[in-house]
Amino acid sequence: MHLTLSPSDLAFREEVRAFLKSSLHAEVIRRSLTGMHPPNEDDRRWWNRVLADKGWSAPHWPIEYGGTGWSHLHTHIFEYECKLAGAPELRWQGLRLLAPVLYTYGSAQQKERYLPAILRGDEMWAQGFSEPGAGSDLAALKTKAVLDGDHYVVNGQKLWTTEGQYCEQGFFLVRTENCDRPQKGISMMIIDMKSPGITVRQIPMINGDGSTCEVFLDNVRVPCDNILGEVGNAWSQAKFLLSNERTSSADIHKARADLERIRLIASKEYKHGKPLLDDPAFICRFTGLRLEVEALEWSVLRVLHEAPSRHPIAACASVLKVRGSSLQQKLTELMVSTMGQRSLRVYSRDEAYAASSDDPLWPAHVPGVTADLMYLRACTIFGGAMEVQKNIIAKLAFGF
Ligand SMILES: Cc1cc2nc3c(=O)[nH]c(=O)nc-3n(C[C@H](O)[C@H](O)[C@H](O)COP(=O)(O)OP(=O)(O)OC[C@H]3O[C@@H](n4cnc5c(N)ncnc54)[C@H](O)[C@@H]3O)c2cc1C
Structure with a gap:
């Protein structure tokens, strides 16, 4: 693997940058750089359509279904440039989690x-x-x-359903049979979120937003055609999906963009009359994190390049998840401490979006920094809790 970009990689990066410059509006960039969770719903739907018109909304899909055919490196460059430019983050549940299951098992x-x-x-x-x-x-x-003619009747409760309040569709794990092993008898099912009998209730979060939900299913009728894959045999599909989720959870593009943001803040914050960027204690902390981000970045690229059959892919995904999520937390901690007192103020979403660049406190990205820190307390839990990931690594990689 080469550690520098080739002329054709650089040309590709220029093409992406030019596209982002001509397509993204200043208002959208400003809202997205606040870092509020969840990102603005209208902006991310709009951006998804813009990318789809260009043929770039799902680079990692196979070409026959709408993918770009880019190399992993080009996909990586594209995603990083989007993040750096302040493009709204596309919702990944459909694009990254469900779609690979659909085109593999559907x-x-x-x-x-x-x-x-x-x-x-x-x-x-x-x-x-x-x-x-x-x-x-x-x-x-x-x-x-429970099967009833050509439908299933679904009853139960789901918890922590991310942004369920905005979704038209859901992919659910349900029990269609009681078997000797709990992993058997589970099916994956597509459910229209507007079906009679579904109630979605937002859960207030510490960062002030309701980005997760409880979903209650009360005699919801679902056509049998909505079963995804084999009835009662969805456990391997679920593991396949969760491995993809954990690899994405490394969120390396955000980590790199966060480093740039920290550098920018530190160049404007002063300690003893000098920019924080020149402070030895800051440099030491920042450089340590930079090295960790770089190491993780090359690990992500290596895992993406290597054939899954050569490795215990679930263990690799869990390593990336463990490293990536703890790094996300360290980065937001450094960002908040770099901002000092500015980070103490809590902004509402309206305030955050209204803040202009002449705000006496700071430009657009100030409001979301503390909200991001609070939200990311959860990143060592969602997609699979830290301790459980370590158990998976111990079992699959070391045989304990
Ligand atoms: C912000 C957020 C968004 C989420 N989004 C979604 C979503 O969209 N869809 C969805 O289905 N789920 C979602 N989740 C749920 C998430 O996957 C679960 O919270 C996670 O799997 C942990 O499960 P739990 O909350 O039941 O905790 P528990 O499983 O009860 O774990 C509690 C603690 O015990 C530890 N623990 C549990 N078992 C073991 C073990 N065997 N060995 C050692 N330690 C153990 C855990 O590490 C953890 O620290 C989300 C969660 C959060 C916080």
């Missing part, structure tokens, strides 16, 4: 019905896996689907 009708709408962002997706009492121990899930 029927021809399911692919035709759902993939184009995911590609354009016309339908957003909720991930209905976790339940009260079934998070780390996902196989303990109790939401039940």
Whole structure:
């Protein structure tokens, strides 16, 4: 692997930069750089459509379904440039989690019905896996689907469903059969979130937003055609999906963009009359994190390049998740301490979006920094808790 960009990589980067410059509006960039969670819903739907028109909304999909055919490196360059430019983050549940399951395990009708709408962002997706009492121990899930003619009748409760309030569709794990092993008898099912019997309730979060939900399913009728893959055999699909989620959870593009943001803040903050950027204690902390981000970046690229069959891919995904999520937390901690007192003020979303660059406190990205720090307390939990990831690594990589 080469550690420098080739002339064609650099030309590709220029093409991406030119596209971002001509397509993104200043208002959208400003809202997205605040770092508020969840990002502005209208902005991210709009941006999904803009990227889809360009053919760039799902670079990692196979070309036949709308992917770009780019190398992993070009996809990586593209995603980093988007982040740096302040493009709204696309919702990944449909694009990154469900779509690979759909094009790997779905029927021809399911692919035709759902993939184009995911590609354009016309339908957003909720991930209905976790339940009260079934998070780390996902196989303990109790939401039940009982066959009734050509439909299933679904009853139960899902918990921590990210941005469920905005989603048109959901992919749910449900129990269709009670078997000797809890991993058996679980099915994956597509459920229209507007179906009668579904109630979505937002959970207030510490950062002031309601980015996760409880979803109650009360006699929800779901056509049998909405089962994804084999009935009762969804455990391997769920593991496949979670491995993709954990690899993405390294969120390396955000980490690199955060480093740039910290550098910018430190160049404007002063300590004893000098920019913080020149302070030895700051340099030491910043450089340590920079090295960690670089090491993780090359690990992500290496895992993406290597054939999954050569490695215990679930263990690799868990390593990236453990390293990436703890790094996210360290970066937001450094950002908040670099901002000093400015980080103490709590902004509402309206205030955050209204703040202009002549705000006496700071330009647009100040309001979301503390909100981001609070939100990211959860990143060592979502997508699989830290301790559980370490158990997976110990078992798959070291055989304990
Ligand atoms: C912000 C946020 C967004 C989320 N979004 C979604 C979503 O969209 N869809 C969805 O389905 N889920 C979502 N989740 C749920 C997430 O996947 C679960 O919270 C996670 O899997 C942990 O499960 P739990 O909350 O039930 O905690 P528990 O499983 O009860 O764990 C509690 C603690 O015990 C530890 N623990 C548990 N088992 C073991 C073990 N065997 N060995 C050692 N330690 C252990 C855990 O590490 C943790 O520290 C989200 C969670 C959060 C916080």
